[in-house]
Amino acid sequence: MVDIRFDTLPPRNRLGWWVFVLLLALVAGFVTYSFVGLVVLGVFGYYATRPIYRRLRVITDSDGVIAALTLLVVFLPIVLLTFYAGFQLFQQAQQAFGGTANSTLVTNYLGALPKAQQERVLAAMQQPQQFVSNPQKTVQTVLHSGLRVTSAVIGGIMLIALSVTLAYFFLKNDDQLSSGLTQLFGGKDTTAYAYAVAVDEDLESVFFGNLLFIVVMSLIAAAAYWGTNVVAPGDLHVPMVFVLAFLTGVASLIPIVVGKLVYLPVVGYLGIQAVNAGGDYLVFVGGVLVVYFLLLDTLPQTFLQPYITGRQLDMVMMMFAYLLGPILFGWYGFFLLPILFILMLEAVRIVLPELLHGDPLTPSVSMGESVGTNPSSVGDVPQDGKTDEGSGDAEADVE
Numbered sequence: 293m294v295d296i297r298f299d300t301l302p303p304r305n306r307l308g309w310w311v312f313v314l315l316l317a318l319v320a321g322f323v324t325y326s327f328v329g330l331v332v333l334g335v336f337g338y339y340a341t342r343p344i345y346r347r348l349r350v351i352t353d354s355d356g357v358i359a360a361l362t363l364l365v366v367f368l369p370i371v372l373l374t375f376y377a378g379f380q381l382f383q384q385a386q387q388a389f390g391g392t393a394n395s396t397l398v399t400n401y402l403g404a405l406p407k408a409q410q411e412r413v414l415a416a417m418q419q420p421q422q423f424v425s426n427p428q429k430t431v432q433t434v435l436h437s438g439l440r441v442t443s444a445v446i447g448g449i450m451l452i453a454l455s456v457t458l459a460y461f462f463l464k465n466d467d468q469l470s471s472g473l474t475q476l477f478g479g480k481d482t483t484a485y486a487y488a489v490a491v492d493e494d495l496e497s498v499f500f501g502n503l504l505f506i507v508v509m510s511l512i513a514a515a516a517y518w519g520t521n522v523v524a525p526g527d528l529h530v531p532m533v534f535v536l537a538f539l540t541g542v543a544s545l546i547p548i549v550v551g552k553l554v555y556l557p558v559v560g561y562l563g564i565q566a567v568n569a570g571g572d573y574l575v576f577v578g579g580v581l582v583v584y585f586l587l588l589d590t591l592p593q594t595f596l597q598p599y600i601t602g603r604q605l606d607m608v609m610m611m612f613a614y615l616l617g618p619i620l621f622g623w624y625g626f627f628l629l630p631i632l633f634i635l636m637l638e639a640v641r642i643v644l645p646e647l648l649h650g651d652p653l654t655p656s657v658s659m660g661e662s663v664g665t666n667p668s669s670v671g672d673v674p675q676d677g678k679t680d681e682g683s684g685d686a687e688a689d690v691e
Contacts, residue, residue: 329624330451334458336627339499341366345463359463363456366503370538377535483643486655486667490638493665498610498630502545505600509592510541513551516587517558520580525573528565530558544592546614551588559584609633637664 324331345362352358462469477484514537517530530536536554543553559581566573610630617629637660645651645658657666 328628329622330454330458332624332627332631333451333455334462335495335631336499336502337363337455337459338462339495340503341459341500342463342466342496343500345466355464355466359460362463363460367456373534373538377532380532380535481655483653483655487638487642489667490642490657490665491634494634494638495631497665498634499627501600505545505592505597506538506541508541508596508600509544509551509588510537512591513537513540513555513588516555516584520562524562525576526565526569528562528569528573528576530562540588544588544597548593548611548615550592550597551584555584555588609637634664642667 341362344365345358348358348362348365349355351361473488474480474485477488479485514534517533517536521529521533524530536558540551540554544550559577562577562580563574566577610633613630613633614626617625617627619625621628641657641660641664642655643653646653655667657668
């Protein structure tokens with residue numbers, strides 16, 4: 293069998309291969325664009341759990357077992373919390389709609405309506421057949437709505453499942469991907485490798501910081517809501533403490549917004565309860581608002597978020613990424629725009645100055661050394677394009 297080396301092929305054959313590779317790249321780009329939400333969610337899952345994966349590698353040498361264990365440790369509490377939230381919401385709905393004119397629905401939800409309208413709504417709920425003029429059309433509408441809801445739920449479950457599977461693939465093949473990309477870049481003393489290292493470290497800093505920040509803020513919010521129920525006077529209480537605490541942690545990722553999306557409605561709910569009790573507990577509700585503002589707003593923005601989330605990056609830049617991402621791209625923009633910002637930032641720091649000045653490209657940082665990751669600090673990236681002794685044996689850290 294004849295061994296044909298790529299570098300000995302005639303120029304026409306090389307051009308043909310280049311065209312073929314570019315076509316494959318376009319196909320890969322189209323597939324990624326079509327499932328961009330799945331891809332960025334999988335990338336987030338990978339970088340958010342990679343430090344945990346590396347801590348657990350001391351347990352066994354099986355990459356697959358450690359990757360599965362890592363994802364189980366991270367996502368099992370989320371799944372259990374989701375089922376708990378669904379059960380709590382079902383109970384709330386059952387209590388709200390399961391009674392008669394003296395039920396919770398009237399006292400808490402229909403109290404603002406005139407009495408005649410309250411009776412009409414309750415009659416429609418108790419005897420809905422009297423208000424259905426076209427039963428066939430009503431059944432078709434209900435079935436159509438049910439199919440749409442079912443399709444959306446199944447689609448969401450599939451998206452999450454495939455994203456977790458993609459994160460598992462990245463974790464399991466971490467070393468192989470690192471070695472392959474190092475060879476593709478031409479070694480550890482190249483600019484491409486230094487750029488990839490900087491992007492890799494920045495993404496881990498941001499996304500693992502996000503996961504850690506969610507956990508910390510969820511614990512603080514749970515303590516705040518549980519403490520409210522302990523000291524609350526009368527019948528005032530915060531429902532679904534753990535669910536609201538988790539939602540507060542997720543909302544706290546967005547700078548400026550932080551926990552306001554959750555704790556303000558909670559305070560409003562307490563205010564309604566205080567008014568229904570005669571208004572004697574409104575001072576307590578005001579005190580709760582002050583405590584929530586300090587614990588769930590000032591504390592994360594002033595101390596926790598700058599320290600935990602993206603410690604190597606400027607928080608103003610990340611604020612724009614988190615706020616503008618969903619506006620530009622939809623829900624997945626919350627993960628996609630930070631990735632794009634990091635790609636642009638490291639290109640400006642490492643590549644752009646040499647390109648503009650016509651200087652040779654080097655793996656060193658040319659500007660903004662205090663903004664992002666310094667590739668040479670990773671340990672296997674040489675400074676100023678010169679390979680350090682023994683650096684060739686260092687493990688690559690680029691995925």
